[in-house]
Amino acid sequence: MLAIYKRELRSYFCSMTGYIFIAAVMIFTGIYFMVNNLVSGYPYFAYTLVNSLLIYIIVVPILTMRSLAEERHSKTDQLLLTSPASVTSIVLGKYLAMMTVFAIPLAVFCICPLIISTAGSAYLFGDYMSIFCVLAIGALFVSIGMFISSTTENQIISAVVTLVALLLLYMWDSLILLLPTSAIGNLVASFVLLAVLVLCVWLFSKNRIVTLAVAAVGIIGLVAAYCLEPTLFEGLVANLLAAFSVNTVLYNFCHYYVFDLGGIFMLLSVAAMFVFLTVQTIQKRRWS
Structure with a gap:
């Protein structure tokens, strides 16, 4: 798994994918940070994280689209499928490499609450917990993108379907309101x-x-x-689906400064489920 992790991580920085992802997230979030926290003097970096969630929905499909679709298209996946490494280690190696790229801008953002604190009051614990929450949301987003990538050999289809799926999660609360209550x-x-x-x-x-x-x-x-x-x-279905709201978890952390342990558990559990589904998808192809 370590060899696959290193290979995948290196590939993101041998191409432009890793740089595009990191640059897009940092520029977009940096603009919000400058406007909200530096110019307007708002002391909560968590508020900036809420506003910048949309950029992850746009760039995560770029990060995940080639994870498995490209190898399936070029037939290099046959080398992995016939290697001694287990499918689980292959998938986890790729997943952890993508999560490392995802975490790099978040590591840089850890400086932002400290910058805010130099100008006056800051809420360091709440801000750092909010950064951790975004990382957990990223774990979910990346797992969804990787699963979709495992089902197709076309990178464009993978990116578009992932974008649609993440947009549905983004609009989840609004869509739930359309469900019947009878x-x-x-x-x-x-x-x-x-x-x-x-x-x-x-x-x-x-x-x-x-x-x-x-x-x-x-x-x-x-x-x-x-x-x-x-x-x-x-109201059964609406209440059931509301338990999977990404926005609710993010708002609990970033607006109310509540450590939503149940929400984090939900995000990581669903992420683990999609990783498992990715393994099963490849496993079926391995023995077919």
Whole structure:
């Protein structure tokens, strides 16, 4: 894994990808830092981090698009798939290399709260916790981009789909407001989510028995729950999806200075899930 990590990290700086990512993040965040904190005198660097979240949505697809799609396109992935290294170590090596590139500008941003403190009051603990929160969000974004890259051999498709996925996360709270609040509406939405789950089970297992079992248990469970207590479904899907809001976690850290341990656990858990799905995607290709 260490050899793959070094190789991938070196590749980001032998090309322009790493430099473009770091420069874009630092320039965009630097402008906000200058306007909000230096010119306006606002003492919270965390506020700048909230405003600069959009730049990560734009540049993370550039960082992740070539992680696996390029090797699949050039057929060099066959060398990795036939190597003694496990698929898990290959994926983790690539993932940690991308996270290292992601963390470089954040390491530089650690200076910003200290600069603010020289001009007066500063909230160092809250600002540094906010930087850590952005790193956790980055872990999620990068894992999503890497997973999408593993499903295609076209870098452009990988970048565009990743951008759309991250934009959906960015607009998550607004989209949740569009969901129905009635019990019957949430029952229908629950069936849609169940269909997505069944599709994922089929794609990764190709086992009809397991897929049908999941579908049957889900349908029976939803119908039984609705018949016994329909009020449980009022606002159910919206409340469920709200637990995965990236903006809520970021706002807890950056606006309210609350260390949202549950939110961090959610971000890292979903990131781990996408890393696992990436491993499974490549594993299937390895034995096919």
